[in-house]
Amino acid sequence: MSQPNSTNVFPALFILQGIPGLEHAYLYMAFGFTLVYITSVIGNFTLLFIIKIDRSLHEPMYLFLCMLSFNDLVLSSSTTPKMLGILWFNSKEIYSEACLTQLFFLHSFCIMESALLVAMAFDRYVAICNPLRYTSILTKWLITKIGLLTVSRAVLLMSPLPFLIKRLPFCSVNVIHHSYCEHMAVIKLACADTTFNNIYGIVVVFFIVGLDLIFIVWSYVLILRAVFRLASREARCKSLGTCASHVCAILVFYIPGVLTSIVHRFGKNVPIHIHILLANVYLMLPPLIDPIVYGVKTKQIRNRIRSVFNIDFICSNSVCSNMAISHSTQLPDFNPERKI
Template sequence: MLLQGNLSTPNGTGSDPSVFFLTGIPGLEALHLWISIPFCLMFTMALLGNCTILYTIKTEPSLHKPMFYFLSMLAVIDQVLSTTTVPKTLSIFWFNSREISFNACLVQMFFLHSFNTLESTLLLAMAFDRYVAICNPLKYVTTLTNSVIAKIGLVALARAILPVIPLPFLLSRLPYCGSHVISHCYCEHMAVVKLACVDTRFNNFYGIIITVFNVGLDLMFISLSYVKILRAVLSLASKKEQLKAFSTCGSHLGAILLFYIPLVLTATVHRFGSDVAPHVHILLANFNLLFPPMVNPIVYGMKTKQIRDRVLLLFRGKSF
């Protein structure tokens, strides 16, 4: 009760808050310390795994190829996504540090949503890479040159950042009445919008448009790419050739499933799971941010022979 009293503004009029308060996982406050253990372990594994991937690709010349450049980008994005939210979440769990300035909240939200979109766009670019490698292998080297990869990266970055830029400005113009308590571990767009005391239909609509236009289109084109890839693979004469072609897509398919399944599940529960307990929503949202960055390096490390061999040599203290 004392906490709630401290989290409310002194009057009911609209205000431009300087501080918001994050609850962590509502309803499970007594278990925060225990919940922090798997959170911390997953975060540590994500940092170590992605740093290992980046170091391995950087130091091994044979990995300086389009697929591994895209994998490096994926590792950087996963690092940014996890470090944007997890340190603040752990400070809530460990030190009850719930305060976050309004500006810091907007910055966190911007990085969260823009890099989530960027990862989706990168997975589409990686699907294009696999499509060219399997359906037009003779044109692979001439199609995916270093300059083309750099342009793809810049376009993906612009596509992720530009639609999200208006969100902080739209939120900064809203009045916030009464409680400034965000029922979440981090500043997510809709969680902040719910605190406004005016009509927020435009904010809701804009958020949906961004999601459909970016993630929805990406998923559609990824599916189309894999339909074409599947046709090309099934047209191969021998079973051995088919298995070899499928194996080149295994890691990427794993990354797609790791990213989109939790994302779709979280969105579905958020939109339609009105009877689902709030802590389930929050746990799913955190799982969506923690699990893919942790597992992606493992998937690529296990499925990609060049990375696996290089990492084994690295840990044995050998060099090429």
């Protein structure tokens, strides 16, 4: 039976509901989310800046880290500004084209993040299991191909999504019960059978998460086998220490993502604001934690950050004045009439 409130015209705009049920706490959440977002942006830009200016960090591990930091910046910036607009200014309207664009970027960069974690697992495998061939295997050309493959896979998998949504007839209600445009939240508004869209989303999630996790787990099985073959305990601890940051990044990305998917699909009695808060944590936590973990755990980055701040501190106190004195006394004044 056809529904009288359906239309074949795609809505001109959607209304993002935000976090229903927590409107009284919007101001507190806005302050917290703004602080998290600013910290994430500063942290990831700092990593990119440090790796760019230090040529000793132009190695495969840090190039992958640059890709991860850039991906985190885009991932958080694709949803957080609009969410903050809702919390701060109650700006809930979003044009349909902007909604589909946000949806595409959101899911694409989630897929890229997963692929980059796989690439970094491969990097750790080569560094520990084949250290003498590390630079010969992970050449800049191979890293470039991995980066292009990461982007291509995400774009190919997510490009059909906006078109699959636009083909659906939508009801007169255009209110999205979420703080950003997410695939499942948008297709719930359609007045048609969305089985194909649901199956496509589930297949992509299981294909990406399942396949990538298999590669990551297999890499660490080989890493642990190589590590436990080392003679000294100190060497084993040092080798495992190089993987600590990557393991933290894996846990921070996959655990909230899997938990969000489980609650969304099976937690029918869970309040909607819990679903939305988990989804926001899933997107905001990795960009916040990754630069902190790599900045603290990676010795080269930590030392470089310290040296930058030490240089600035010294220059601001005594060196700058000494440089000014030496500059005034180092060379004689130039006199064009003076003969040599």
